Amino acid sequence: MNEKDNPLLPLMDFELLKRLVVGIGEVSEITGIPTRKIRYWEEKGIIQSEKEGEGATRRYNYLNVKKILLIQEMVEEGFTLDAAAKKVEKRMEILNEAFRKLANSFPNEES
């Protein structure tokens, strides 16, 4: 649990990383998935985005996008959407937890 001497310490600002949230157009650029499809997946409830207030636009953080990429991979491998979603769900639990722990192990927001 002790992260001293971690070479990333002076570089990674997790507080910042957490707040780096991109719009749906950007997600589309990154993943190659059309925005329409991304919204559809979200309607189905298999992916998530944050909405600040009412009538605000969708925002996706690092892990939101990561999840989309993972689902895409599975689908390309031949899984159905629901099957892919289920598989990725478990994977995301691990990633979420790892991310949480990691963020806590970088206590100072020094650059």
Place this chain on the structure above:
Amino acid sequence: MNEKDNPLLPLMDFELLKRLVVGIGEVSEITGIPTRKIRYWEEKGIIQSEKEGEGATRRYNYLNVKKILLIQEMVEEGFTLDAAAKKVEKRMEILNEAFRKLANSFPNEES
């Protein structure tokens, strides 16, 4: 230089991180700096953003935002904009290099 056993390996997708670019409104939210001011700093050339094509909107990546935060700190400490920019410039060289090296040390885009 050997990064095996790095606890971040299964978590950090640097290819993704590099592409997580936020709009100016988001930068404003993150930093507390009004968009108008951010554009002004950019006009002056002391900060940067990426523009995909012509007539596209500004996008800021992790390091772009980091730089803005650093300049803000220096300005709050009493430096002039230009002085702050100069100081931060050197700091960013180090960060840029560290970031580059780090990205290379995470070779696979496995989650």
Place this chain on the structure above:
DNA sequence: CGTAAATTGTAACAAAACTACAATTAAAGT
């Protein structure tokens, strides 16, 4: 073929961002 899953189209509207003017305020020097 029939059914459910998955994707796509789009009109009408709303939010976010842009430029290009100009004005205002703050700091520093003489």
Place this chain on the structure above:
DNA sequence: ACTTTAATTGTAGTTTTGTTACAATTTACG
């Protein structure tokens, strides 16, 4: 006090990006 430069702000008019809510189409499979 006045001038000059630095720094910030205001905003109108326009463009880009994103939204919802309808429906239609395509794909997979028994």
